[in-house]
Amino acid sequence: MCVAVFASVTPAVSFAASTSVVGREVDALLARLETSQCQFQRNGRWHDAIRARSHLERKLRYLEERTILTSSEQFIELAASRSSMSGEAYRVRCAGRAEQTSAAWFLEQLKSIRDSHPIRPD
Template sequence: MNFKAIFISLMLVAITNNSSASQAPPSTRAEIDALFKKLQVSGCQFNRNGTWYSGAEAQSHLTKKLEYFENKNMIKSTEDFITHAASTSSSSGKAYQVKCGNNPASESRLWLLDQLNSLRTAK
């Protein structure tokens, strides 16, 4: 096999691998976007590895994680997003937290599931 044939073969493999990654279904993305908006407008803070962040900063971080897990075809539902991307730190394994006003901090998983339930109930 010559260099040109090897190159073409490698390019086809790369294209095939990239095309297998997909975004979450549109309805799931809509729910995730609504959760991001709720986090931003709530005034709540988001704790990641011991540091508190604004809703906008949390959204930026969680969007990157969402894209990472989408590229691995692991996001088929909003619950998948919450479980894989928005509950724990991939680096430390520590649970993320959400703190709203003077209320005690709670696990982000619980807060997001509660917000998701509210979204779905309002429909």
Template sequence: MRHEVLKKCVLLVFFVLASQFARAELDASAQAEITQLLDFVGHSPCGFLRNGKRYPASEARAHLQSKVDYLLNKNMVKNAEDFIELAGSKSSLSGKPYEVSCADGKQTSKSWLQAELERIRNGYHAKP
């Protein structure tokens, strides 16, 4: 019995380590942009609408972080555009677009994040 438990633990450690080596490595610029976008979401006063429910900024950021981590482990994210398209724009379960509700109205999270990415690349950030 102990031998089987030990064997399973060794296999689990092996698979965890192997998945880390398989993870896509982003260049520093892409990683910085994605982190800035995640921070933008996390500090936003806007509500994040996902599958008909409103989430506060901190929960929205945590959700998007978990999605991007998963996608990185699958080698599916190479840049900030991939992050926006694959993690930040719609529900993986329902396919429904995410929206943000700010003081000036609602918009898709995709257009909101793309506008912020453009501001990042131009060297400044706007308030959400």
């Protein structure tokens, strides 16, 4: 009973406690977004990277309640590329770089993560 109560009041902030490759890659993607100093557009309004991460974490929790993500690309496609309300693509703009879709930005970051620090299964 204590375990059930604990589990029900402990929110899944992301995949932080996960040992899966997907979970660790998604955590790394969200960390990169938060520290990027880029701006994130959703539904026509620009937000700072910290607020964007918070929004994507809420979407991630929603997804985790309904499905098991089998790849980081699936996270990008289902949570980080467009508004589930309007269908409008999210956009990212970073100083000194051309504005791009968030899907393109996250896929670029994922490639960099995999190239520089391959995450291996436990």
